[in-house]
Amino acid sequence: MTKCGVSVLTTGDEDEVSSCYEEHEWGKNRVKGREKEREKKKRGNARKKGASRAGRGDEELEERAERGEKGRRRRKRDNHDGKGRERDEEEQAEEKSGRAQEERDTEEGDAKRKKKNESAKREEKKEDGGKRAVKEKANAVKTKKHKKKSSEEEDVEEEEEEEKEKELRPESLSPEELEKLKEAVDEKKKLIQTLRGKPWPMKKKLSTLRESQEFLEKYEGALGKGKGRRLYAYKVMMTKKWMKFQRDFENFKTACIPWEMKIKEIESHFGSSVASYFIFLRWMYGINMILFGLTFGLVMVPEALMGRPYGSMPRKTVPRADEASAMDFAVLWDFGGYAQYSVLFYGYYNNQRAIGWLKFRMPLSYFLVGVGTVAYSYMVVIRTMARNANESGGGDDNSFNFSWKMFTSWDYLIGNPETADNKFASITTSFKEAILEEQESRKDDNIHLTRFLRVLANFLVMCCLAGSGYLIYFVVRRSQKFALDGLDNHSWWERNEVNMVMSLLGMFCPMLFDVISTLENYHPRIALQWQLGRIFALFLGNLYTFIIALMDEINLKRKEEEIVKFNMTVWEASLYNGTVPENSTAPPVTIHPADVPRGPCWETMVGQEFVRLIISDTMTTYITLLIGDFLRAVLVRFLNYCWCWDLEAGFPSYSEFDVSGNVLGLIFNQGMIWMGAFYAPCLPALNVLRLHVSMYLQCWAVMCCNVPQERVFKASGSNNFYMAMLLVILFLSTLPAIYTIVTIPPSFDCGPFSGKSRMFDVIQETLESDFPAWFSKVFSYASNPGLVLPFLLLMVLAIYYLQSTSKSFKEANVELKKKLQMARKAMTQAAEQQSNNNASPQAQKGEARSFLWWSEIGSSGIHGKKKKKKETFRALCKDLNVLL
C-alpha cells in the first residue's frame, strides 16, 4: 500500500495507483475479513453506547489504527509459520470481545425493548460463533500438536474459507447488521474527510487512512441486497467517480488562478499587506472580465456582426466636415473620428428592434446589459463583504490585547531579511507603545492646543477640497468654451486640460494632506484612516464636480439638439421640394449619409469624456510609477557611489509601496467604469487591459524598486474597509448614471433608444410585442402602485425587524461576555476555596470550564446568526436600491 501511495510522487499517475490499490485490496480482503467483522461488531456496540462515548471517539480511532497495524504484522508472520497460532489468538480475542459485548448488552438490555431484541439475536449468533470457535480451537490445538499433518490444516483452512464466504455474502447478514455496516461505512467516510484536520503526525494519518480505505473498499460492495445491492454499488461507484472528478477539478481550478506565483513571491518579500493589494487587483480583474464578457458578447459583437455596416446610415458615418481628419492619430487618440463612429460608443447603435437572422433584440439587450452590469457588481461586492465579515470572526473586543500581540504579530509569510528586520522593529515599538499606554492612563497635556490644531487641520483640508472642486468646475467650463470654438485652434494643453488637472490634483493633494495631518498628532492608525477618508473625499468631490459640469454640457447639447431637429425638418422639406420636380418615383436616396445633418448626441459625448478620463488616469499612474519609483530607484542606486551622503539610507532612499493610495486609485477607476459603461460599451474592455498591464508593471516595480514598508498596516482588518469604500463608490457612481437614464430623453438620431421618449420604454415595448397579451396584463397589474407600495412597506418592515433582532443579538452577546467574566471570578474564588480546603480542585474547575465553554459556544453561535442576518439585511437593502 505504501508503495502505491508514494509511487504517485514519482510516476504521477492516479489511475495506476487506484488499480494497484484495488489489487492489493482484494488480496487482503480474505485475510482481513474476520478481523473486520469483529471490529464492526464492536463498533456497533460502541455506537449503541452513544453519546457518552462520543468524546472518546478519537481514542477509539487510534486504537483501531494500532490494531490495524498489529493485524498487518500478524499477517506477515502468518506467511512464515502457518495459520494455527494466529487463529488461536484471534479466537481468544473474539471470545473476549463477545463476553464484553454480552456484558454491555445486559447493561443496556432492559432500557430499550427494541434494542433488547436486537442484542438477543446477536447473542444467539455469538453463541453460534462461540461454538464454532471452540471447535476451531480444538482444531488449532491439534494443528499445533501435529504440525506436519497437512490434511488437518487443510481442514482448518477449508472451514475458514467457508466461514469467510459466509461473512462476505451479504445475503447471510441480517438487516440490522446491514444497517450497522452502513453506518460504519459512513463513519469511515466521514473519518477520511476529516482526517486532514486531525493533529496527528503524518505516519499515523497515513496508516489510518489506509485502514479506513480498505474497510470501505471491502464493505461498500457487500452492502445492499439483490436489486438494491446493485443500485447501491452503482451509487458508490458514482460517488467515487464524482469524488475523483471533484478532485481533478480542484486541481484544475487552483492551476487556473492567475498570477498566484507572482503574488506569493511578493507576499514572501513584503508581507501580507502589500500582497493584499495585489489580491484585490486580481479580484477586480475577475469582475471586470465578467463585465467585459457581458458587454462584448451581448452588445458589441452582435452589433458588429449583424447590425447594419458602417456607412449605411447617418449615425454610422463620419460627417463630411470631419472626414479629412477622421484618421489622424491625434483625433483617434481623443476617441473622435472613426473611433467615435464605431461600436465603441453609444451613438453607433441603431434603434432597429431586432437585427440579423437571429432576430437579436439589440436595444433590449443593450438596456439589460447596462442594468445587469450594475446588479452583478452590487451582488459580488456585497457577497464578498459578507464573506470577509464572516471570516474575520468579529474579534473586535480588546480583551486579549497583549496575548494577540504576543502570539499573532509575527507574520510567518516573511521570507526576506530586510522585511524581517522591519517587522522586528515594528513589533518592538508596538509592544513599547502598548506598555506606555498601559502605564499612563490618559495623561492629556494641553488638550486645547491639540484641539485647536485639529480644527485648523480640518479647516485647511476643507479649503483644499473646495479649491480643487472649484478648479475642476472652472476647467470643465473653460473646456466647453474651447469645444464650442472648435478644437483645432487650441494647444494640446488646452484640449487636455480637464484630465490633466484632475490627475495632477489627485497626485498632489494627498501629499498636502499628509503634511497637514502631521499637525493633528493622532495615533498612526487613526491618522491613516483620516488620510484615507480625506483622499476619498477629494476624489469623490472631483468626480462629482466633473459630473455636474457634464450635466451642464448635456443640457447645452440638448438645446442644440432642439435647434438641429427643427433645422432638420426644414432641410428635409427643402430636399423633398428639390427632388420632386426631377424624379417623383425616387425618394432622396442619392444623399450620402455623411452629408445628412445630425444632432450632437450627448450620450456619445459622455462616453467619450469617460474614456478620455480613464486613459489619462492610466497614463498618469504609469508615468508616476516609472518616474517616482523606477527613476528614483535608479538614481539612488547609481548616484550613491559619487554622492556626499548616503542616498540609500538618507533623504531620497527608495520608495515604499503605497498600499492605501493604490487601492484608492483602483477603486475610483472602477467607479468611473461603472459610471460610464452604459454610454461607452468599450470601457470594461479598456479597464481589463489596464488592469492586466498594471498587474505586470506593478509586480515588476514592487520587486525591483520598492523597499518593504516600515509602517505596520494590518491586512486582515483593511480588506473589508476597501470593500466598503468600493460599495460606496458603486452606489455613488450608479446614481448619476441611473439619473440620466431615467430622466433625460435619449437623442433623437443616435443610439439604440432613439425615437423613444425614455430609455426604459424598451422594456414596455418588448412586453407588448414579444410576449403574449396576458403577460403584459399581469405585469401591468403587478407594477401598479397599489401592489408596489405594500411590497415596499413590507420590505421596510422586514429590514426594521432584522435590524432590531441583530441589535438584540448584540446585546445578548455583551450579556454573555459579562457572564463569562463573572464565571471567571467565581471560578477563581472556588479554586481558592478548594485549595484552602485542600480538596481536589480538579472537578469543580472542570465544571466551571465546561460552563465557560458552553457560554462561549452560545455566543459564537449567536454571532454567526447575526452575521447571516446582516447579510440578508444587506441583500434587502440592495433590493431596495435597485427598486428605487
Next chain:
Amino acid sequence: VLFYDCTYFTRKEILRLFYRYRDLAPQLVPLDYTNQPDVKLPYELIGSMPELKDNPFRQRIAEVFSEDGEGNMTLDDFLDMFSVLSEMAPRDLKAYYAFKIYDFNNDDFICKSDLEKTLNKLTRNELTEDEVRMVCEKVMDEADLDNDGRLSLEDFQHMIVRAPDFLSTFHIRI
C-alpha cells in the same frame, strides 16, 4: 494519492513540495520513493529554506513537526508541516500547532518562561527585563482563564481563535 486526504494540498502542490524537499539535499534524497527509503534531512537544511530562514521560531517549528523532536524531518513531516501552515488548514488545527510551537519546554502548558522566550525572540531581546516581565504578566492576566499561572491548550485556543490576524499571519505560502 494518499497524501491528498492527509494534507490540504493538490497533487501538483505535493509534487512541488517534494521537489523542494529534494532540492534541499539532492545527494541525500532519492527521486524514486517507491520503496520508501528512510531519509531524514537535518535541521540545518530545513532551517535554511527561504521560507523559514527569517522566522524567529524556525527551530521550534521544525522540532514540533519532526517525528524525533530534534528538527530532523522526513518527507512525511515536511508535508505535514506545510499542510498545517497552508491557507486551507482550519483554525483549530493551526491553533493546536501554534500552541505546540510556543510551548518551548514541551510540557503541554505555556508557562512564564515560554512566554519570555517567545517575547525575546519576537523583539530580539530589545525589551528590558521589567518590560518583559510586565508583558508576560499582562498576557497571563488576559488569557489564563483558570488562573493556574500557565496557559493550557484550551486557554490558548480560546484566546487565539478570536484573534483577527491569526489566520492571515500563521501561514506560509510555498
